[in-house]
Amino acid sequence: MITIIIFIVIAYLCGSLSSAVIIAKLMGLPDPRTKGSGNPGTTNMLRLGGRTAAILTLLGDALKGFIPVLIAYLFNVEGLALGFVAFAAFLGHLYPVFFKFQGGKGVATFLGSMFALSIPIAIAVVLTWLVIALLFRFASLAAIIATLIAPLYAIIFKEYGLIIPILAMTLLVIWRHRGNIQRLRFGTESKIKLTKKK
Numbered sequence: 001m002i003t004i005i006i007f008i009v010i011a012y013l014c015g016s017l018s019s020a021v022i023i024a025k026l027m028g029l030p031d032p033r034t035k036g037s038g039n040p041g042t043t044n045m046l047r048l049g050g051r052t053a054a055i056l057t058l059l060g061d062a063l064k065g066f067i068p069v070l071i072a073y074l075f076n077v078e079g080l081a082l083g084f085v086a087f088a089a090f091l092g093h094l095y096p097v098f099f100k101f102q103g104g105k106g107v108a109t110f111l112g113s114m115f116a117l118s119i120p121i122a123i124a125v126v127l128t129w130l131v132i133a134l135l136f137r138f139a140s141l142a143a144i145i146a147t148l149i150a151p152l153y154a155i156i157f158k159e160y161g162l163i164i165p166i167l168a169m170t171l172l173v174i175w176r177h178r179g180n181i182q183r184l185r186f187g188t189e190s191k192i193k194l195t196k197k198k
Contacts, residue, residue: 008088011068015092019060041104065112083165086113105176107143137191140180147173
């Protein structure tokens with residue numbers, strides 16, 4: 001139990017490292033918490049700094065979900081306990097202690113943790129995101145649908161011990177996208193663009 005608690009704390013602290021804010025500072029870009037959409041995540045970094053900034057942010061956010069879960073797994077943490085380690089990293093991204101609890105929406109960290117928890121679920125989620133993003137060109141819609149279906153993928157692949165943590169992350173992703181949901185309803189949501197905003 002003590003080992004699990006230690007890994008949960010470590011995962012939360014890893015998740016609290018805001019890739020977008022750190023990369024923005026290193027690249028001399030505006031603080032993503034105060035510019036663009038105000039969200040320190042991949043999509044906003046694409047708007048503010050282009051593809052390089054977005055890719056680095058995506059990788060950073062995914063790795064901080066992947067690494068602590070993988071390390072916990074290597075120390076024989078598994079099942080529901082491992083799912084809670086993933087949830088802690090995810091929660092750290094949403095509410096980072098190092099950045100005044102102003103975090104992102106958690107999609108990349110969710111995906112990173114999924115690759116450490118279950119590769120089949122992770123691949124299914126990524127493919128779902130890609131299909132929706134290519135069809136509709138809304139990153140937010142793709143994220144909402146992909147994470148919404150993730151608990152179903154856990155059932156399909158018989159990862160029953162992961163259902164509760166995945167469901168908890170799914171609900172928080174949807175909650176964090178509530179503004180996007182409203183914009184999608186009213187047709188004011190921004191579509192995915194591959195060029196740097198000028």
